Structure formats: structure tokens, C-alpha cells
Amino acid sequence: xxxxxxxxxxxxxxxxFYLLVGLLALAIVVQILAAFVPDSSARAVSAxxxxxxxxxxxxFLNQIIGWLxxxxxxxxxxxxxxxxxxxxxxxxxxxxxxxxxxxxxxLVVTFALSITYKRKLGLYGKLFDSTVGMIGFAIVMFxxxxxxxxxxxxxxxxxxxxxxxxxxxxxxxGTPLARAExxxxxxxxxxxxxxxxxxxxxxxxxxxxxxxxxxxATLFAFMVGITLGLPAGYYxxxxxxxxxxxxxxxxxxxxxxxxxxxxxxEIVLTGIPxxxxxxxxxxxxxxxxxxxxSRFYTQPSFRTPLLIVVLGIGTWFYLALVSSNGTIxxxxxxxIPGLPVFLDPxxxxxxxxxxxxxxxxVNAPTVFRIVRGLALDIxxxxxxxxxxxxxxxxxxxxxxxxxxxxxxxxxxxxCLRIGYTTILLGTLGFFGLGLESESPDWGSTIxxxxxxxxxxxxxxxxxxxxxxxLVLGLNLLADGLREESLRD
Amino acid sequence: MGLFILRxxxxxxxxxLCLTFIVFWLTNLYPNLEKLAKTQGNFRMSDEAVTSYLGxxxxxxxxxxxxxxxxxxxxxxxxxxxxxxxxxRCFAAGTPDIARPTRCGILQGDWGFSTVFREPVGxxxxxxxxxxGKLMLxxxxxxxxxxxxxxxxxxMREGSKLDRSLSTFSIATTATPEYVSGVIFIAVLASSKFGxxxxxxxxxxxxxxxxxLGSATSAMADATFWNFFLPVLTISLxxxxxxxxxxxxxxxxxxxxxxxxxxxxxxxxFSDIVLKHALxxxxxxxxxxxxxxxxxxxxxxxxxxxxxxxxxxGWLLVQAAGNNDIELLLAVSVVSVAVVLLTQLISDIxxxxxxxxxxxx
Numbered sequence: 106x107x108x109x110x111x112x113x114x115x116x117x118x119x120x121x122f123y124l125l126v127g128l129l130a131l132a133i134v135v136q137i138l139a140a141f142v143p144d145s146s147a148r149a150v151s152a153x154x155x156x157x158x159x160x161x162x163x164x165f166l167n168q169i170i171g172w173l174x175x176x177x178x179x180x181x182x183x184x185x186x187x188x189x190x191x192x193x194x195x196x197x198x199x200x201x202x203x204x205x206x207x208x209x210x211x212l213v214v215t216f217a218l219s220i221t222y223k224r225k226l227g228l229y230g231k232l233f234d235s236t237v238g239m240i241g242f243a244i245v246m247f248x249x250x251x252x253x254x255x256x257x258x259x260x261x262x263x264x265x266x267x268x269x270x271x272x273x274x275x276x277x278x279g280t281p282l283a284r285a286e287x288x289x290x291x292x293x294x295x296x297x298x299x300x301x302x303x304x305x306x307x308x309x310x311x312x313x314x315x316x317x318x319x320x321x322a323t324l325f326a327f328m329v330g331i332t333l334g335l336p337a338g339y340y341x342x343x344x345x346x347x348x349x350x351x352x353x354x355x356x357x358x359x360x361x362x363x364x365x366x367x368x369x370x371e372i373v374l375t376g377i378p379x380x381x382x383x384x385x386x387x388x389x390x391x392x393x394x395x396x397x398x399s400r401f402y403t404q405p406s407f408r409t410p411l412l413i414v415v416l417g418i419g420t421w422f423y424l425a426l427v428s429s430n431g432t433i434x435x436x437x438x439x440x441i442p443g444l445p446v447f448l449d450p451x452x453x454x455x456x457x458x459x460x461x462x463x464x465x466x467v468n469a470p471t472v473f474r475i476v477r478g479l480a481l482d483i484x485x486x487x488x489x490x491x492x493x494x495x496x497x498x499x500x501x502x503x504x505x506x507x508x509x510x511x512x513x514x515x516x517x518x519x520c521l522r523i524g525y526t527t528i529l530l531g532t533l534g535f536f537g538l539g540l541e542s543e544s545p546d547w548g549s550t551i552x553x554x555x556x557x558x559x560x561x562x563x564x565x566x567x568x569x570x571x572x573x574x575l576v577l578g579l580n581l582l583a584d585g586l587r588e589e590s591l592r593d
Numbered sequence: 594m595g596l597f598i599l600r601x602x603x604x605x606x607x608x609x610l611c612l613t614f615i616v617f618w619l620t621n622l623y624p625n626l627e628k629l630a631k632t633q634g635n636f637r638m639s640d641e642a643v644t645s646y647l648g649x650x651x652x653x654x655x656x657x658x659x660x661x662x663x664x665x666x667x668x669x670x671x672x673x674x675x676x677x678x679x680x681x682r683c684f685a686a687g688t689p690d691i692a693r694p695t696r697c698g699i700l701q702g703d704w705g706f707s708t709v710f711r712e713p714v715g716x717x718x719x720x721x722x723x724x725x726g727k728l729m730l731x732x733x734x735x736x737x738x739x740x741x742x743x744x745x746x747x748x749m750r751e752g753s754k755l756d757r758s759l760s761t762f763s764i765a766t767t768a769t770p771e772y773v774s775g776v777i778f779i780a781v782l783a784s785s786k787f788g789x790x791x792x793x794x795x796x797x798x799x800x801x802x803x804x805x806l807g808s809a810t811s812a813m814a815d816a817t818f819w820n821f822f823l824p825v826l827t828i829s830l831x832x833x834x835x836x837x838x839x840x841x842x843x844x845x846x847x848x849x850x851x852x853x854x855x856x857x858x859x860x861x862x863f864s865d866i867v868l869k870h871a872l873x874x875x876x877x878x879x880x881x882x883x884x885x886x887x888x889x890x891x892x893x894x895x896x897x898x899x900x901x902x903x904x905x906x907g908w909l910l911v912q913a914a915g916n917n918d919i920e921l922l923l924a925v926s927v928v929s930v931a932v933v934l935l936t937q938l939i940s941d942i943x944x945x946x947x948x949x950x951x952x953x954x
Contacts, residue, residue, distance in 0.1 A: 133758065140755040167754075350604075354611055357933045359888070361895045362926055365914030366616065371624035528770045535772045535896065536911070551772055555779075555900060559807045562780035562787050569773040577768040584764065 109279030109292055113196030115187050122180050129173040136166045185209075193292065197279045200294055201305070207260050211250045212243065228516070231589040238585015244578025248312050248571070256313020263290035264303040266310040266545045273297035275561045278304075298550070298564040299557055307545040308567050314546035315575065318457065319526040322464040323519060326526075328389040329465065330472025335503040337473070338480025349477070352470035360467055361532065367463045368538040376434040378459040382427045385465050390419045399501040425449050429458070460539040464529050468522060475518055479511040486510075513590040517583050524579035531572050547572045598942065605934040609927065616926045617660050620919045626652050629917050633708055649674075651682055663705070663923065665698020699927075705920030709912055714924045718909065722928065724813055725894055725905035728824065731816075732890060736829035736836070737883055743833070744840025745875065749867050751845045760841065766834035771896040775827040779900075783807035783823060809901040824901045828893040832886050836879060843878040847871045877947045884940035888933040 112119055139162060188199030189206060202209075223230035232238040255261035264270070270293075272283040278296040285291040295304040337345040355363075372378065393415055401408035421444075427433050428443025429452045435441075453461065483489065484507060492502050533539045534548015542549060547568035554565025619625070629652075630643045638646070647653050651662070651670035661667035662682060669682030680686040683697035697703040704714040747759035781788035783805040790803040806820040847853065848871055856866050895907035902908075906925070913921040 136754055137758055140750075140753060163754075350608075354608055357608055357612060357888075357930050358926075359891050359895070359910075359929045359933075361892055362616075362910060362914065362922075362929065365911070366619045369625075371628055371917070372619070372622065374624040375622050377619075377622075524768065531770060531772060532892075532896065536899070548772070551776055555776060558776060558779050559784040559803070560786055562776075562784055565776050566780050569776045573769055573773050573777075576770075577765060580764050580768045 106281035106285075106291060108277070108281060109193060109197050109200065109294075111197050111279070112184065113194055113199055114191065115184060115195050115199065118180060118183065122177070125173055125176045125180065129170065129177060132166060132170045132173060136163070136170060139163060139166060197294055200292065204261055204263060204294070204305075205251070207254050208247060208250045211254070212246055215246055216243070228586070228590060231592075232582075232585055235585040235588050237581050238589065241578045241581025241583070241585055244574055245582055248575045248578070249316055251309055252312040252316030255309035256316070261309050262303075262306040263292075263294060264306045266302065266306045267543060269301040270297070270303070271301065273303075274301040275299055275557065275564070276301075277561075278563055295567050296561075296563045298554060299561070300553075304550075304564050304567050307550060308547075308571055310545035311547045311550060311568055312571065312575075314540070314544065315527055315530060315572075318461060318464070318530060319523050322461055323468065323523045323526050325385060325389065325461075325465045326468035326472050326522070327515070327519060328392050329385055329469040331476050331508065332388045332392045332395075333469075334473040334476030335480050335507065336499075338477040339484055339499065339503050339507065341481075345477070348473070352473045355466070355470045356474075360529065361536070363467060364463060364533055364536070364538055367466070368459050368533060373459055374436060376436045378462050379427065379434040381462045381466060382458060383433065385462060385469070386423055386426055390416065390423055393419055395500050396504050399498060399504055421448075425451060426453065429453065456540050456544075460530070460533055463533075463539075464526055467529060468526060472518070472522070475514070476511070479514060480507050483507045483510055513587075517587045517590065520579050520583035520586060524576040524583075527572065527576055527579070594945075598938070601938050601941070605938065608934060609930050612930050613923055613927055614660060616923055617663065617919075618656060620917055620922055621652070621656060621659065625917045629708065629919070632916060648672075661698075662696075663698050663920070665696050665700035665703070668695040669697055704924045707913075707918055707921040709916045709918045709921065714921050717921065718906075718924050718928060721904070721906045721909040724903070725898070725907065727816065728821075728828075728894065728898075728903065728905060729887075729890060731821065731825045732828045732832075735825055736833050739829070740833040740836035740883075741840055741876070741879060743837040744879065745844050745867070745872065747837070748841040748844025748875070749848060749871070751848065756841075759837070763834035763837040763841075766830045767838070768834075769831060771827050771831050771893045772900060774830055775823070775897060775900045778805075778823050778827060779807045807901070809903040813904060824897045824903060827897050827900075828890060831893055832890055836882050836886060839882040840875065840879040844871065844875040847875040850874075877944070880947060881940045881944050884936045884943065887936045888929075891929055891932065 110116065184195070184198050185202045188195040188202030189209070190203075191199050192203040193200040195202075219226065219230065220233050223233045232242060251261065270282060273280065273293055274297055276293055276297040278294065279292060280296060281292050282289065293303050293305065295308065298304055298307070333348055337348045366372070367378065394412065397412055397415060398408065401411065424444040425448070428449060431443060431446045431449070433441045433443035480503070484502075488510075489502055489506055492506050497506075530546065531548035531551065534544075534546050534550070535552045537549065537552055540546055540549060542553070550568040551565050551572075554562075554568075558565055626647055627643055630646045631638055634642065634646055644653070649672050651659065651672070654662075654670060658667060662669050671679065671681035673679045678686050680688075681693065683695070683703075684693045694701070702715075704718070706712075707714050707717055710717055743759050743763060747756045747763075750756060782790065783803045784790060784807070785802040790799070793799045793804055794802060804819075805823050807823075809820055809824045812821040812824075853866060853870060856870050857863075861870070891907070894905065895910055897903070898905050898907035899911055906928070909921070910925050910929075912918070913925050
């Protein structure tokens with residue numbers, strides 16, 4: 106079988122594509138240079154007294170760039186749609202597009218539903234008014250769907266991400282399998298890595314690791330940061346000094362040194378990550394309990410059952426999260442028993458737990474500082490004074506007056522911080538810490554691929570580009586959200 | 594002002610003490626010590642051998658005592674072997690009684706002995722720091738001017754096309770961690786089979802196989818543009834976007850100020866407004882950001898030095914941490930914590946100094 110080229114039978118379009126991209130780049134450079142020249146377009150006054158401003162050079166350039174941009178987008182769509190129908194006949198891109206069909210369907214459905222009901226969806230709906238936000242959201246959702254469908258449901262992937270195929274070591278993208286069996290996918294779409302595994306499938310499995318860990322780690326960091334930051338900002342005084350000192354202490358560590366100290370097999374043996382998990386994961390529970398109690402404590406008949414149900418489920422999740430194999434802490438010398446195995450719905454595994462804990466630990470102080478700053482600012486507002494006059498308790502004011510009014514910056518920071526967490530996860534993988542070396546996550550794959558970088562770069566470039574696009578998408582999403590929330 | 598600096602210095606020393614104690618505690622946990630004993634001795638050591646190895650070298654004393662010895666406030670340990678050999682923290686076996694100091698620690702200027710490199714820690718850290726200093730200097734020389742330029746150009750006309758393109762560029766750079774941009778740069782510019790270099794080689798534009806060198810090891814002795822630019826660019830790009838965005842924000846704020854409007858109404862040329870009226874006020878905030886960015890550069894330095902095999906301070910950190918070289922790791926963390934805290938102090942003082950509206954009593 107022939108090796109696949111990048112665009113296969115659609116290659117005729119390539120020359121047009123290159124031309125358009127080249128012209129677009131040229132036009133953008135010209136436009137940037139033209140921005141330095143002062144605009145001297147004249148206004149013409151017509152006989153009926155109306156003014157007509159000529160658009161001038163800038164307007165002309167603008168139009169050209171617009172057309173070129175749409176041209177490039179249209180061509181990319183042709184490649185994609187062509188690929189969906191023609192599959193491997195349309196080259197590597199086509200084959201990947203066809204492999205990704207479930208993701209495209211999910212994306213189209215999400216966008217169609219969101220745009221139809223965008224007026225009823227609050228801030229989320231407003232996102233669809235900003236182009237930048239929509240592009241960011243599309244990129245992020247692309248990876249989220251890829252992660253869930255490919256990693257969670259095992260669709261999308263062409264080969265097993267761990268099995269080695271003989272003769273495929275370091276092969277270039279599009280190489281056909283030497284002896285493809287019946288029902289087996291006949292190509293390595295993005296080539297093979299130095300252990301003869303399929304780069305494309307590992308890329309998709311790797312997105313699942315990120316999608317699984319990054320949002321939840323960020324959420325936990327926010328819970329810790331909010332639960333500690335609100336009282337620090339609201340009460341001030343000794344508590345604030347103490348907590349801020351602790352936060353600055355953690356922030357003064359170089360992140361990589363902290364990772365090297367926390368995420369080693371020896372530290373896992375001592376059980377310290379388990380203790381840290383015990384401590385850090387309890388904050389969502391505390392947060393929920395205070396949140397509900399401060400709101401409903403005047404109606405005990407409603408509050409008590411509510412708290413029992415919520416805290417019961419929460420405690421179960423908490424115990425399931427911190428315990429694995431029926432133990433919370435397991436060291437060679439002693440064992441602290443945890444939730445029995447038959448009640449334990451999921452196991453994180455020691456590798457993921459320590460990664461999760463250290464990422465939460467690194468992120469929490471920054472969130473603390475942000476929340477504290479916001480609380481310091483908002484506590485001087487009139488509505489807080491009004492609530493104090495009404496006789497509301499301090500926790501009610503913090504959680505139901507200050508926190509909702511700080512949501513704008515917090516949501517934006519949440520998006521940015523997921524991106525930062527993704528970068529941290531990649532850093533851990535890059536230094537070979539935490540997850541086992543055969544794990545398909547992007548950082549570990551870059552680490553494995555960098556040794557042969559100058560000879561076979563494809564194995565490292567694929568996850569690098571994936572990570573870049575995901576973080577870029579999150580940053581664009583945050584930018585769009587910031588713009589839209591400022592418009593209120 | 595003097596009191597302010599004194600108080601900050603006090604907090605700094607307290608922070609540094611707490612941090613080194615945490616590092617000390619984590620590196621002195623028993624599994625770490627066991628690993629140390631096995632890498633130093635041999636991997637098939639029995640548990641008794643490990644205990645006696647560690648006991649002889651003072652590792653099994655209580656943690657506060659060990660920390661005190663490392664600081665130099667407590668007398669160092671002395672071990673007398675049954676066969677008559679006597680050695681201690683501060684002297685090797687066979688040193689005469691008179692030449693044996695009782696205390697040796699940070700306060701005495703003794704940073705200890707590296708178990709990986711088998712040489713005194715102080716000298717090792719200094720040579721590596723000098724190499725990283727060279728790298729950082731180049732990074733700052735490239736990053737700060739270009740970030741300020743991008744920020745000022747983007748911020749002088751908010752919402753213009755130039756602003757949009759430059760802002761997108763800064764967002765893209767903040768989204769590219771060093772290990773991603775480094776990998777892409779090496780693949781595109783320093784690979785003999787991929788990217789630009791084979792093309793340029795075919796056309797006869799370059800003599801060597803690759804345009805840039807993918808390893809910066811040769812830059813340690815003799816840095817040239819071709820072996821040093823890629824690591825410098827990789828670190829600079831990630832830090833640049835953030836500084837540029839802060840500069841842009843500060844510049845747009847200044848450009849809407851009353852005195853700028855007055856200047857425009859007086860008919861001052863736009864270039865004069867930007868250069869003479871706006872720039873000086875717009876650069877106060879970025880100064881703080883630049884100072885606070887330096888500790889972040891340290892992370893980039895660790896990644897880039899590993900990726901490009903440049904044996905500087907970041908590489909030293911990885912070696913020390915990977916091998917649990919306790920005293921080297923402590924020295925490394927003291928240095929990096931000092932960098933963090935000093936830059937914070939400088940940024941505070943500089944902010945007060947630059948901004949006449951703020952005065953600290």
C-alpha cells in the first residue's frame with residue numbers, strides 16, 4: 106500500500122491554499138505597516154449636505170484581508186468536508202477528519218443549540234456574540250469532545266495507544282502498516298513513535314488525561330482559594346496576615362522544585378500526598394456546608410434534611426476520592442483504613458492522585474490572592490453595608506453577597522487557570538514526574554519524543570501543537586468572556 | 594522608607610527560613626534517605642547497612658538538630674568508629690584534633706558537600722549561576738525591549754488593527770509554554786531532516802547541516818548567535834506576552850488621561866505625545882511586572898536548560914532534585930527563594946521611587 110500524503114487527491118487545491126495564505130500574511134504585514142502612516146482620507150461633501158468619507162487605503166486593505174480570510178476558511182472547510190466523505194483518499198487530513206466525525210457532530214450540535222437559545226443562556230449565551238470567544242470555545246470543545254469520545258468511549262482512535270506494531274518504529278506520518286490484518290486500520294496517520302506506537306491514537310488518549318484532570322484540579326483549587334480567601338479579605342487582621350504569609354510561602358517556591366519534592370515515588374511511599382489530599386479535598390465539603398447553612402439556617406426544617414443529603418453524598422465522594430483499595434494512607438509501617446472497596450465507585454490510582462494534589466496545591470495560593478483582593482474591594486460596597494445593617498451573618502455576606510458579585514473576574518480567571526493547569530500537567534510529564542512513562546499524556550509524550558527531536562520530530566510535535574491549541578483556545582475563551590462580562 | 598525595607602527584610606528572612614526548613618524536611622524523609630544511601634553505597638544494601646550508613650553520617654539525628662547543624666548554630670556531628678577512625682560533619686577522617694572546627698554551616702559560609710558532583714556545593718552553585726546569569730541577561734535584553742515595544746504600539750491606539758494583531762500575538766505567546774515552543778523551534782529550525790534547514794542546505798545558503806544548533810552545550814564556553822538564540826528566544830517568548838499585555842493595559846489607560854487630551858488639543862504631534870507625554874507614565878506598571886516576572890523566568894530556565902542541554906542553574910536543580918542531593922538542593926532553593934523575594938522587594942521599592950503619588954512613611 107502507498108503511504109498517504111497530507112492531502113491525497115485534494116492536493117490540487119494545495120497551490121491555491123498556499124497562495125491564499127501567502128497573500129493573507131502579506132496583506133496583514135502591509136496593514137500593520139500602514140497603521141503607522143497617519144490616515145489622510147478626505148471627506149467629500151455632496152450637494153445634499155451629506156458627508157461621504159472615502160474608506161481610503163486602510164479600508165481597501167481591510168476588505169482584501171476579509172476576503173482572503175474567508176477564502177482560507179472556505180478551503181479548510183473543503184479539506185475537512187472532503188475528508189469526511191472521502192476518508193484516506195483525501196490524504197492524512199482527510200483520514201483524520203473522517204476519524205473525527207463524532208466530534209464534528211457533537212460540535213455542530215453544541216453550536217446549533219447554543220446559538221438558537223443564546224438569549225436565554227446568560228453569560229454563556231453572550232459568549233456567542235463575540236467572534237474571539239466563539240473561536241476559543243470551539244477549540245476548547247473540540248478537545249473536550251475528543252477527550253471524552255476518544256478516551257472515555259474509545260471511539261476515534263485507530264489503534265491501541267499502548268500496543269507496539271512491528272516495523273513501525275519512528276515511521277513518518279501516513280505510513281501504511283506492514284502487515285495490516287482484517288479490520289485493522291491500515292495506516293499510522295501521524296506516524297509511529299520510538300516504541301512503534303501510533304502517535305495519532307496516543308494524541309487522542311492524551312487529551313482524555315488533560316480533560317479528566319485539569320478542570321477538576323482547577324475547581325478544587327478554586328474551592329480552597331475561595332474558602333480561605335473570602336474570610337481573609339473580609340475579616341482582615343491576624344487571620345489575613347497568617348494566611349497571606351502561608352500563600353506567599355508556597356508562591357515563593359519555584360514550581361518545578363515543588364514538583365520535584367512532592368511528586369517522587371519516595372514521597373508517595375511516605376503517604377504525604379494522601380494527607381495533602383485529605384486536607385485539600387475537604388474544602389469543597391466545607392464550602393458547600395457553609396454555603397447552604399448560611400442561606401437556610403433560618404428554616405431548620407428545610408436546612409437539616411438538605412444538609413444531611415448534600416453532605417452525605419459529598420462525604421461519600423470525598424472518601425471515595427481519597428481512599429484507594431480500601432485504605433486512605435498505606436505506608437510500609439502503618440495503614441489508615443478508608444472506604445471499603447465495594448463502596449468505592451472509582452479509583453484515582455496513586456500516580457494520578459499525587460499529580461492532582463500537587464497541581465491543586467500550586468494553584469490554590471494564587472486563587473486565594475485573587476479572591477482576597479476581590480473581597481477587600483467589594484466589602485466596601487453599599488450592598489454589603491446594607492446586608493450588615495440587616496443583621497446578616499458574616500458568612501452569608503461573604504458567600505451570598507460578595508462572591509456572586511466577584512463572579513465575572515473569577516470565571517475569566519477560571520478559564521485562564523485551566524490553561525495554566527494544562528501547562529503544569531505538561532511540565533510534570535516533561536520531567537517524567539507523576540504519571541507512568543508509558544502514559545499517553547501530552548507532557549510525557551513530548552518528553553519521550555524530544556530525544557529524537559532533530560531526526561523524527563513528528564512524535565513530539567503532534568502533542569506540542571495539541572497542547573498549544575488547547576491552551577490558546579482557553580485563553581481566547583477567557584478573552585471573549587472578559588469582553589462580554591465587561592459589556593454588562 | 595528605611596523601616597519599610599527593614600520590615601520587608603525581616604519577613605524575607607523568616608520566609609526563607611520556613612522554606613528551607615520545608616525543603617529540609619521533605620528531603621530528609623526516610624524513603625529519600627534510603628534512596629540516597631543506596632545510590633551512594635550500592636543498590637543491594639541490606640536494611641542494617643542502610644541504617645549504619647545513615648547513622649554514621651548523621652542523617653538519623655532529630656530533624657531540628659540536623660537543620661541547626663546545616664545552619665551552623667549547632668555543633669556538627671562527630672562519629673567515632675570502633676576501629677578508631679573519627680570523622681564528622683566539619684572534617685574528614687584523619688584530621689588532627691586542633692584543625693577540627695565545631696560548627697560548619699551557612700553562617701560559617703560552608704554550604705556543604707554535594708553527593709552527586711562530589712565537590713563543595715558553594716563553588717558548584719556559583720559556576721552554574723554564572724552560566725544561567727549569561728542566559729538570563731540575554732533573555733532580559735531580548736524580552737523586555739520587545740515586550741515594551743509590542744505593548745506600547747498596541748496600547749497607543751486602542752482597538753486599531755495594529756492593536757488587534759499585536760494582542761493576538763501576545764495571547765498566543767502566553768499560551769505557548771517553553772517545552773512546546775522549544776520543541777517546535779528545534780523541529781523547524783534545528784532539525785537536519787525537517788523544517789527549514791534541509792531546504793536552506795539544498796539551496797546552498799548554509800554550509801552546516803542545520804540552521805541553528807539544537808543543543809546549547811557549546812554555548813556554555815562560547816556563545817554565538819547560532820547556538821544560543823533558540824534557548825533565549827524560547828524563554829523570552831513565554832514571558833513576553835504577559836509583560837506586553839500589562840504594558841498595553843497601562844498605555845491605554847494613560848492615553849485616555851486628561852493631560853493627553855490637552856496635549857492633543859494643543860496640536861502636539863502624535864509621535865511626540867506618545868514618546869514625551871505618555872511613555873514615561875505608562876512604564877511605571879510594567880516595571881513591577883517585569884521584576885515579578887523574573888522568578889517565573891526561573892521555571893523557563895529549568896525547562897529550557899533541560900531541553901537544550903545547557904548545564905546551568907536549572908540543570909543543577911534537576912540533577913539535585915532527581916538524585917536527592919540534600920545540601921545541593923537546599924543551596925539551590927535558598928538561591929531561588931532569594932531571587933523571588935529580592936525581586937519582590939526591588940519591585941516594591943522601585944514602584945515607590947518611580948511613582949511620585951505613592952509615599953511610604
